[in-house]
Amino acid sequence: MIAYAILALVVVQRLGELVLANRNTAALKARGAVEIGAAHYPLIVALHAAWLAAIFWFLPQPPTVSWPLLAVFLVLQALRVWVLATLGPYWTTRIITLPGAPLVKRGPYRFLRHPNYLVVAGEIAVLPLVFGEIAVAIVFALANAAVLFWRIRQEETALAARRAA
Numbered sequence: 001m002i003a004y005a006i007l008a009l010v011v012v013q014r015l016g017e018l019v020l021a022n023r024n025t026a027a028l029k030a031r032g033a034v035e036i037g038a039a040h041y042p043l044i045v046a047l048h049a050a051w052l053a054a055i056f057w058f059l060p061q062p063p064t065v066s067w068p069l070l071a072v073f074l075v076l077q078a079l080r081v082w083v084l085a086t087l088g089p090y091w092t093t094r095i096i097t098l099p100g101a102p103l104v105k106r107g108p109y110r111f112l113r114h115p116n117y118l119v120v121a122g123e124i125a126v127l128p129l130v131f132g133e134i135a136v137a138i139v140f141a142l143a144n145a146a147v148l149f150w151r152i153r154q155e156e157t158a159l160a161a162r163r164a165a
Contacts, residue, residue, distance in 0.1 A: 003063030003131055006070070007056060010127065013077075014048065017084075021093040028090070033098040037154035040147065041094055047147055051124055051140045058133050069130045076122045082108055083116045095151070097158045114155070117148050 029035070084091050086107030090098075108115035124144045128136035 001063075003059060003065055006065070006130070007052070007059075011052060014052070018093065020084075021091065024089055025092045025094055025096055028092065028096050028098055031098060033096045036095040036097060036158035037151065038094065040150055040154070044093070044147055044151070047140070047143055051128075051136075051144075054136045054140065055128050055131065055133060058128075058136055059131055060133075064132060066130050066132065069126055073123065073126045073130055076119050076126060079108065079115070079119045080123070083119060095155050095158055097162065099162070101162070103159065103162055114152060117152065120144065121148065 025035075086109060087104055090096075090101075090104060103109075112118060121141065121144060125137050125141045128134075128140070
């Protein structure tokens with residue numbers, strides 16, 4: 001039962017984040033921001049939905065929970081909140097750039113260019129492992145790495161002018 005509760009909480013979290021991201025995206029676009037690389041966005045949404053569905057589908061019966069790995073996942077959630085709080089109104093699930101706006105260089109962005117992607121990569125690998133789903137962790141970690149390779153290249157191109165300023 002606890003496994004289903006954990007997964008339900010992750011689904012609710014992700015849905016709430018989509019609402020926040022859509023609100024932030026609309027506000028940024030109203031200020032003149034533009035979206036880059038929109039073509040890959042449905043793939044990202046599909047990947048994340050399929051990841052959660054696969055975790056549910058392949059959940060061992062009876063479900064078991066690795067408490068140490070769940071602790072790792074909770075640390076990743078804290079890091080995720082740190083990223084979202086640091087970006088504030090600039091956080092979206094799309095590549096949105098507001099010309100002339102300074103890049104965020106505080107919080108985790110002092111240490112990494114793309115901390116959110118590192119967190120997401122960790123989540124995609126760790127959550128299935130919490131339930132002993134090694135194959136799900138490997139398949140989706142590899143798929144996510146491919147999508148992130150594409151996305152980070154697009155994001156770097158979109159931010160190049162603002163980095164130079």
